[in-house]
Every structure is written in structure tokens, then in C-alpha cells.
Amino acid sequence: MSPVAEPTAIQPPPLTAGYTEPDQERWVAEEHKNTxxxxxxxxxxxxxxxxxxxxxxxxxxxxxxxxxxxxxxxxxxxxxxxxxxxxxxxxxxxxxxxxxxxxxxxxxxxxxxxxxxxxxxxxxxxxxxxxxxxxxxxxxxxxxxxxxxxxxxxxxxxxxxxxxxxxxxxxxxxxxxxxxxxxxxxxxxxxxxxxxxxxxxxxxxxPEHRACMEAQVMDLADDISYSVHDVEDAIVAGRFQLRWLDNPDHRSRVIGYTQQWYLPHSDAAEVDEALARLEASGVWVPEADGSRKAMAALKDMTSQLIGRFCSSAMQATRAIYGPQPLTRYSAELVVPPETVTEIAVMKGLATTFVMTSDIRQPIYERQREILTDLVTELHATGDRYLEPAFAADWRAADSDVARLRVVIDQIASLTDVSAIALHERLMGSHRTLL
Known part of the structure; x- marks a missing residue:
């Protein structure tokens, strides 16, 4: 009878170039059976x-x-x-x-x-x-x-x-x-x-106060994503059309909010030039009527703008640091000023036509009231209405400061729907309508 061969241990893939053993350490040491x-x-x-x-x-x-x-x-x-x-x-x-x-x-x-x-x-x-x-x-x-x-x-x-x-x-x-x-x-x-x-x-x-390369990439990816996708969502939701920018008043508002919220030290002409570059990019969709053709054009616009912004940063970064792997603190992500302004003006579009809309302000006020009420009520009622894990944190807390942080942790974990439902349960349904 032939002896049974011992199973060969599966070796984990090697670390990506540019990373060290300390980079893969964990706060609490672990042993993993599956490698x-x-x-x-x-x-x-x-x-x-x-x-x-x-x-x-x-x-x-x-x-x-x-x-x-x-x-x-x-x-x-x-x-x-x-x-x-x-x-x-x-x-x-x-x-x-x-x-x-x-x-x-x-x-x-x-x-x-x-x-x-x-x-x-x-x-x-x-x-x-x-x-x-x-x-x-x-x-x-x-x-x-x-x-x-x-x-x-x-x-x-x-x-x-x-x-x-x-x-x-x-x-x-x-x-x-x-x-x-x-x-x-x-x-x-x-x-x-x-x-x-x-x-x-x-x-x-x-280095003090410096984000690592991977965090900088994440930050830029976040900026790029919401700058183009929030505009797409707003257009599809019927909040505005890009052709509105032909109106000098609308255009001025977009430039103003872009400066106020995202580029406080920029020049209005610089923001307007960035907007003009995007309009001339060949992918701009002035009017989206909800048809499949229009929706496809809008989706292509978002895709092309993502590629435009990513390629700009990648090329500028490689131009300085060369072809080697850029990890952790070996380099910094380089985003050309023109690209920074173009991303900011896309954010400015959503800010102008969605986030600062007068129609939304009563809803925003009600949302803030709901969360403020929840903090007050949960802090006053101890662990009574907290989820089990947070109730245990409350009982283990050694100060009122720590207990308030537990309440904040609990409320922050809620979804929009569960926050409204909890408010209704604690405060009464007549007060929770958004």
C-alpha cells in the first residue's frame, strides 16, 4: 500500500513590490489556516x-x-x-x-x-x-x-x-x-x-500630517467619482440640464459656488475657463431627455470624464517619479491645477442645483432636527433604546463624555430609514415626516 502524501502547504503570494513586512502587520496578531x-x-x-x-x-x-x-x-x-x-x-x-x-x-x-x-x-x-x-x-x-x-x-x-x-x-x-x-x-x-x-x-x-500614496489615490478617486456621478444623478433626477449653463445667471451661480465651497482662492475666470474646457471636450451632453440614446450619451460622458481626470493625474505623477512602483511614502500623487479646477467645477454643478436648492432646505432642517432629537433622547434614557452592542458600550463607559460618544456611535450607524423609524418610535409619528 502506497504511503499517503502529506499535503503541500499553500504559500501566500509574495508582497507587492514597494511593501514591507511591517506594512502587513496587524494591531492584533493573527494566524491564518488558509494562506x-x-x-x-x-x-x-x-x-x-x-x-x-x-x-x-x-x-x-x-x-x-x-x-x-x-x-x-x-x-x-x-x-x-x-x-x-x-x-x-x-x-x-x-x-x-x-x-x-x-x-x-x-x-x-x-x-x-x-x-x-x-x-x-x-x-x-x-x-x-x-x-x-x-x-x-x-x-x-x-x-x-x-x-x-x-x-x-x-x-x-x-x-x-x-x-x-x-x-x-x-x-x-x-x-x-x-x-x-x-x-x-x-x-x-x-x-x-x-x-x-x-x-x-x-x-x-x-511623516506628520501626510497621507500615504494609497490614501491620496483613494481621495482623488472619491473626488472624481462624486464630481461626475452626482451631476449624472442630478440630471437623471430632473434637477437640471447642462444647457442651463448657457444662461449667464446660472453660470455665474455655478462659478460662485465652486469658488465658495471648493476653490476659495481661485479666480472666477479660471473656473469659467475650466467649465468651457469641459463643454468643448466633445462628450458634454447639453440635454438628456430620458431616452436610451440620451442616457447612453450621459453615461459615456461620465466615463470619459473619469478617464480624463485619472489620466491627467497618472501622467503628471509619472512625469516626476518615473516608472517605478509608487507606494506608501515613496511619492506623492500629482494632480495638475487645471484638473483640480475641472473636478471642482463638476462638484459646483451639483452644489448649485441640488445641495443649495431652496426646495431642499426644509428637508435638510428636518433631518438635522431628527438627529438632534435622537441624541438628546438616547442620552437621557441610558441603554434602554440602544442596540445590544452599544448598550454594552454604554454600561462599560466610565464617564458622561464616554456615554455621549456611545450615543453618537449608535446614531451614526443608523441608515436614513432606521433613523426616521427610531425617531418615530421615540418621539411620535407626527413629528418625523420628511
Whole structure:
């Protein structure tokens, strides 16, 4: 009888060029029986299978997901960002799974009702350091999302590798360390004070306040994605048509909001020139009537603009750094000023015709009221209405500051629909209609 051969251990694929062993270390050491995946592939899978990512399917991107079957949610936006970021990162030499994991993660911390909800929770959490979607993302990845538990029983979140966790840090500083940009201190930050230990571990050896290459790719992919897709969604939803820009008043408003929201130190003529370049690109769709032909042209426009912006950044970056793999802190992403302005003016279009629309303002006010009411009520009623995991956090909290943070964590995890439903349950149905 022939002896049974011992199974050959499957060796994991080698690290992508430009990465080191410390890059694939985890905050809590793990042993894996299945070694056919790289550590970075495992990171991407953990984010993809997370409950936090699934919840994004019912969270507002720009237009509320219950108003139209076509519009993007935070989930579909994140998937599109990941597609753009993965390809752009790969062409620059980044590990595609590190960039993909960062892109899928980048909006996990956003609360119900999009940036409007973020503003409401920031005001409600002012006394405990505020609320910021990017800091909340880090908190989810390292604490709130259930996957790995430390030996002392404390949660470790998804326990991503150092490279992937660092890549998800778009704003690598606390609120107190927020840098001054264009003469004004930014309100964006990436970590709360009580999450500093894991943040400092992830940032070990990183230059102060500098995002790694993979995070810069993720950030640009996010900008590109929502700049073109929000315009597409708004056109399909009937909010405006690009031919409206022929009207001097509409055009002036777009230029003004682009400067006010995105390019405060730009010149109006510079913004107008960027808009003119896009109009002359050959892919601009002045009028979309809802026909399949018009929808195909609109989809082609978004695709061509994504390619335009990505190619511009890739070529400019390669022109400086050459053909070698550009990873971690070996390089910085270069985006030409003209491309920055073109992306900003696309954002300005959605801002002008959707986010600042007078029709939307009562809805925005009601959304903020709902979240503010929820913070007040949940904080006053202890762990009574909290989900089990958050109720346990409440009971373990050793101060009122910590308990308020638990309430903020709970509310931030809600979807648009579940926030409205909880408000109805606690405050009465006559007060929750949007």
C-alpha cells in the first residue's frame, strides 16, 4: 500500500513590490489556516463583507435613496470609488487591494442623511470633540465593526493591516492638530482622542500630517467619482440640464459656488475657463431627455470624464517619479491645477442645483432636527433604546463624555430609514415626516 502524501502547504503570494513586512502587520496578531490569499486581499474581503458597508446601501449620497431608483447611495458610490481607485492605484504601482480596501472604507463612518447628518452630529458632539465622518471610519475599522477581539476582551474591529488602515486615513491628524489650508484651519480630521493608540500604531514611521500614496489615490478617486456621478444623478433626477449653463445667471451661480465651497482662492475666470474646457471636450451632453440614446450619451460622458481626470493625474505623477512602483511614502500623487479646477467645477454643478436648492432646505432642517432629537433622547434614557452592542458600550463607559460618544456611535450607524423609524418610535409619528 502506497504511503499517503502529506499535503503541500499553500504559500501566500509574495508582497507587492514597494511593501514591507511591517506594512502587513496587524494591531492584533493573527494566524491564518488558509494562506492562499495575501494579507491585503484579506483586508479587502473584510471590508467588503462588513455590516457597515452593507448599511451604506440605505444612506444618502446626494439625493435620498428613497426618492429615485436610479440615484446612487453611499454604497454604490463606494463601489464606484473602489473601481476608479483600484485601477488608478494599480497603474501607479500601489497594491490594488490596499487601495480597494481604503476606497470601500472611506465612507463607512458617514451617518444618516449624508453631510447634512454629519453637521448635525458634529454640533451635538461639540463638547466631546465633535463628529467627523473620517474619524468615525477609523473608529469603525478598529473598534465598532465586529470581527476580531483582543485577549483582554476589548474589540479590535476588522483588524486590518497597517498599510490598509493607513490608506483609509484621509486626514491623518486630530481635531486639535488640524492644519491651516489656504489661510483657514480645516474642520476635517481623522481620529478621535480615544482612538489615538491604534492610529499611532498605523501611522508608525509616517511623516506628520501626510497621507500615504494609497490614501491620496483613494481621495482623488472619491473626488472624481462624486464630481461626475452626482451631476449624472442630478440630471437623471430632473434637477437640471447642462444647457442651463448657457444662461449667464446660472453660470455665474455655478462659478460662485465652486469658488465658495471648493476653490476659495481661485479666480472666477479660471473656473469659467475650466467649465468651457469641459463643454468643448466633445462628450458634454447639453440635454438628456430620458431616452436610451440620451442616457447612453450621459453615461459615456461620465466615463470619459473619469478617464480624463485619472489620466491627467497618472501622467503628471509619472512625469516626476518615473516608472517605478509608487507606494506608501515613496511619492506623492500629482494632480495638475487645471484638473483640480475641472473636478471642482463638476462638484459646483451639483452644489448649485441640488445641495443649495431652496426646495431642499426644509428637508435638510428636518433631518438635522431628527438627529438632534435622537441624541438628546438616547442620552437621557441610558441603554434602554440602544442596540445590544452599544448598550454594552454604554454600561462599560466610565464617564458622561464616554456615554455621549456611545450615543453618537449608535446614531451614526443608523441608515436614513432606521433613523426616521427610531425617531418615530421615540418621539411620535407626527413629528418625523420628511
Amino acid at each position: 492562499y490569499r495575501t494579507h491585503f486581499e484579506r483586508d479587502r474581503a473584510r471590508v467588503l463583507h462588513s455590516s457597515a458597508l452593507r448599511r451604506l446601501g440605505a444612506k444618502t449620497q446626494v439625493v435620498s435613496p428613497d426618492t429615485d431608483d436610479f440615484v446612487r447611495t453611499r454604497l454604490t458610490h463606494s463601489l464606484e470609488v473602489a473601481q476608479i481607485g483600484r485601477e488608478l492605484g494599480r497603474t501607479l504601482g500601489c497594491d490594488p487591494d490596499v487601495v480597494d480596501a481604503a476606497c470601500l472604507s472611506h465612507d463607512l463612518g458617514h451617518p444618516p442623511f449624508g453631510h447634512n447628518g454629519e453637521s448635525a452630529l458634529n454640533a451635538a458632539a461639540h463638547a466631546i470633540g465633535g463628529f467627523e465622518g473620517n474619524a468615525q471610519t477609523l473608529r469603525l475599522l478598529t473598534r465598532l465593526e465586529p470581527k476580531v477581539v483582543r485577549l483582554d476582551g476589548e474589540p479590535a474591529g476588522l483588524n486590518l493591516t497597517r498599510a490598509s488602515l493607513d490608506a483609509a486615513c484621509k486626514y491623518p491628524w486630530t481635531v486639535a492638530e488640524a492644519p491651516v489650508i489656504h489661510g483657514k484651519r480645516t474642520s476635517k480630521f481623522g481620529v478621535y482622542e480615544d482612538d489615538l493608540p491604534v492610529f499611532e500604531w498605523a501611522r508608525q514611521g509616517a
